Amino acid sequence: xxxxxxxxxxxxxxxxxxxxxxxxxxxxxxxxxxxxxxxxxxxxxxxxxxxxxxxxxxxxxxxxxxxxxxxxxxxxxxxxxxxxxxxxxxxxxxxxxxxxxxxxxxxxxxxxxx
Amino acid sequence: xxxxxxxxxxxxxxxxxxxxxxxxxxxxxxxxxxxxxxxxxxxxxxxxxxxxxxxxxxxxxxxxxxxxxxxxxxxxxxxxxxxxxxxxxxxxxxxxxxxxxxxxxxxxxxxxxxx
Numbered sequence: 001x002x003x004x005x006x007x008x009x010x011x012x013x014x015x016x017x018x019x020x021x022x023x024x025x026x027x028x029x030x031x032x033x034x035x036x037x038x039x040x041x042x043x044x045x046x047x048x049x050x051x052x053x054x055x056x057x058x059x060x061x062x063x064x065x066x067x068x069x070x071x072x073x074x075x076x077x078x079x080x081x082x083x084x085x086x087x088x089x090x091x092x093x094x095x096x097x098x099x100x101x102x103x104x105x106x107x108x109x110x111x112x113x114x
Numbered sequence: 115x116x117x118x119x120x121x122x123x124x125x126x127x128x129x130x131x132x133x134x135x136x137x138x139x140x141x142x143x144x145x146x147x148x149x150x151x152x153x154x155x156x157x158x159x160x161x162x163x164x165x166x167x168x169x170x171x172x173x174x175x176x177x178x179x180x181x182x183x184x185x186x187x188x189x190x191x192x193x194x195x196x197x198x199x200x201x202x203x204x205x206x207x208x209x210x211x212x213x214x215x216x217x218x219x220x221x222x223x224x225x226x227x228x229x
Contacts, residue, residue: 004156036220043118043204043220044157090156099170100216101147104156 002027002095006105013081014113021076021108023065023091032094033074034102035065039087047089050074061085086112116141118207118221126227127195135190135224139207145169146188147218148180151202163188164211195228202226 003026013019025031032051036044048059055067065076074091091105119138127133139146145164149157159172163182177193186207192199202225206218 034217041225043222046217046219049217092156094216099162100211101159101162101170101172102149102157102218103159106154106156 002093002103004091004093004103004105006089006091006108008108009106010109010111012111012113015083016080019076019078019081019085019110021089021091021110023074023076023105024072025074025091025093026072027093027095029096031067031074032096033065033067034092034094035059035063035074035076036090036092036104037061037087038090038107044090047076081110081112083112083114086110118205118219120203120205120221120224122224123222124225124227126229129195129197129228131195131228132191132193133195133226135192135203135205135226137188137190137205137207137221139186139188139205140219143207143209143219144186145208145211145216146182146186147206147208148188148190149204149206149220150174151204151223153201157204160190162211169211192226197228200226200228 005024034049035047038044088107092102147162148160151157161180162170166182180190182188202223204223205221208216208218
């Protein structure tokens with residue numbers, strides 16, 4: 001069965017520091033991967049997605065993610081974090097058996113220190 | 115353009131009651147999905163509808179039902195509410211039900227508290 005693991009429940013970084021959020025997936029075929037961000041009390045906003053092609057994907061708000069098939073990973077990165085990036089981040093894989101349902105990880109909560 | 119809109123934004127219900135949550139997709143989108151997000155967890159898939167037909171159902175009891183209307187809006191119904199149904203219910207829309215057209219965009223959600 002498909003699954004997504006986000007090993008870090010909480011991450012704290014200083015404003016201006018670089019950021020990497022980890023995501024590992026379990027999927028037999030070519031995965032379709034996404035990162036979403038959720039601010040407190042709000043819905044999820046799509047940051048970026050990977051379907052195929054270039055393994056380095058650029059997204060909104062200066063985020064990027066790299067797909068590494070050999071490591072079953074799709075880590076999210078940002079070179080310089082802003083205080084407004086404090087939120088919860090979810091990695092997701094699309095399961096393609098029957099219907100295209102999204103399977104989400106448990107999320108990583110990012111705290112940014114001024 | 116308006117995004118996915120959901121109503122109500124917050125509601126409180128008593129155990130055993132019934133609730134209806136409503137969703138309007140992004141203009142031009144024909145598929146609607148529903149997800150349940152319990153505090154501290156990622157969203158869990160409940161239903162997907164496309165062109166008024168159910169295309170998928172997650173591991174939820176029959177107390178959960180949904181439907182999609184000709185204008186592509188959707189309702190999620192939950193009967194016989196339990197305390198464990200307290201969650202954020204997210205509606206998401208996508209252009210169609212193909213993989214390439216299935217990038218989903220979420221609404222702000224409906225917060226349901228069951229007491």
